[in-house]
Amino acid sequence: MKITAALVKKFLKKPRGTPPHREDNLWIAIGYGKTRVIHFHFYWKSAKQGYKQEKEKIATLGSDSTPKAIKDADAKYQEMLSNLRQNLTPADIAAAQRKAEEWRRRQSVIHPTVTAIFDEYFENHLKRSASARTYKADVGRFNNHIKPQIGSLIADDVSRVQLQALIDGMVKTIPSQAYYVDEFIERVWKYAARQGHQIDERVASGLNRPDKPERNRVATEPEIKRILDRGSPIVQATLFMGQRVEDTYQMAWEDFDTEDKNWLEIPEYKYKTGINHRVYITPTVFKLIAKHPRNITSSNQQWCWGGYKESHISSTWVWDRWKELNLEQVQRKSEPNNLQMRDIRRTFSTWIEKTFRYELVGAVAGHKKIGVGRIYGRYEYESEKKKVMLEWEDYLNTLRN
DSSP, X not given: OOXXXXXXXXXXXXXXXXXXXXXXXXXXXXXXXXXXXXXXXXXXXXXXXXXXXXXXXXXXXXXXXXXXXXXXXXXXXXXXXXXXXXXXXXXXXXXXXXXXXXXXXXXXHHSOBHHHHHHHHIIIIIHHHSOHHHHHHHHHHIIIIIHHHHTTSBGGGOOHHHHHHHHHHHHHHOHHHHHXXXXXXXXXXXXXXXXXXXXXXXXXXXXXXXXXXXOOOOOOHHHHHHHHHHOOHHHHHHHHHOSOHHHHHTOBGGGBOSSOTTEEEEOTTTSTTSSOEEEEOOHHHHHHHHTSOGGGSOTTOOBTTBOSTTSBOOHHHHHHHHHTTOGGGGSOTTOOSOOOTTHHHHHHHHHHHHHSOHHHHHHHHTOOOOTTHXXXXXXXXXXXXXXXXXHHHHHHHHHHO
C-alpha cells in the first residue's frame, strides 16, 4: 500500500464517524474537526510489548497538503514497513537512536569538537577575562571564519595542514582578518591543552601567519569617489559617519536620543572605550538607511541595518559589499597596502585634524580625554561635533557631484 494524493482524496470523501481503515500496518482515521483531514498512523504488535497493539503517527493530510508532504509521509511509512519486515519496530528504532545519541554525547566529552572547544573557551575564560567588545569580536571571528570550515571536526583530529589551509584561504578572501584568526586559533588551542583536552597545541603553533595588517592608510580622493559612486548604502554610510565599522552596522533605533532624533547615543556597554558616545547622524545617512535592501531587513525593525534572523547584518555581509567596490582599480601604484574599511575612520580623523583642530578628532571619534581633561573636563563638544559632521557631509557630496 502507498500513501498517495488519490488515497487522501478517497478518504476525504468518507463521512465523519467512519471506522478507521487498517491495511498493511497502516491505520487511516478520519478527523472530527471542522477542517477535513485524514490521520495516518503506523501500527504493529511485538512480543517485547506482550503483543499489545502499538501506534505511531506518520502524518495528518488534507485537501491542501502539498505533493511533497504526501511524498514525505509515504517515504516515512515505507521505511517503517521495511524495518518491521526485519523485525525492527518503531520502538526498536527509537531506542537505538537514543543509544546512539548517548554514545555521541559521551564521545563529545572525551573527544570534543572544535566548536565545543571554542564554546568552553568563550564561556569559562574569555567572558570573565575580556571586555564585552573583545568577547563579541572573537565570537564573530569564530562564527564567520572558523566554525563553517572546521567547527564540526573532532578537535584532536584537526591537522596542521587543515589549519594552514584555512588561514591561506582567508589571505585570499579576507586578508585584514587572516592575522587575527591565526592568532586566535593558536590562543584557543593552547587553552584547550592547558585544560587537559587530548589536543596537541603544537598543531596550531608556528603556522605561516600573514603579516599584521598595516594601520596607516588614508583614502585618496579617487577611492572616496568610487565609494560614493559604487558603494552599497551600508558602505557609504560608514564613510559619512566616520565611526568604527561595527558601530555603524550595529546601529539600533532604540539608541537614538528621544528628544533629538539626529543624535545616536552608543551606551558604554556597547562601546569599545567604555564611555557613552554621541554621534550626530546627518540627513544623508538617514537616506542611505532607507535604501538598505528591504528583503533582508528583520521584521521587528529594531536595527537600522537589519539582517536575517531578527538581527543586524553581519560583518561578513558588510565585507562582501566592500569587496564589490574593487578599489584596487583606482589605487595608486606606489601604495603597497589595499584600502580597508577601518581606514575610512583614519581618513575622516585626518580630515578633521586638517580642517578643524586636533582635540575635535578625539571628541568625534569617541576617544577618552587625555591628561587633566579625563578627570575634570566635562565639555562634550556637541555643537562642534555637529558642525564637523555636516561639513564632512558637504565635502563628500561635493566630491560625489
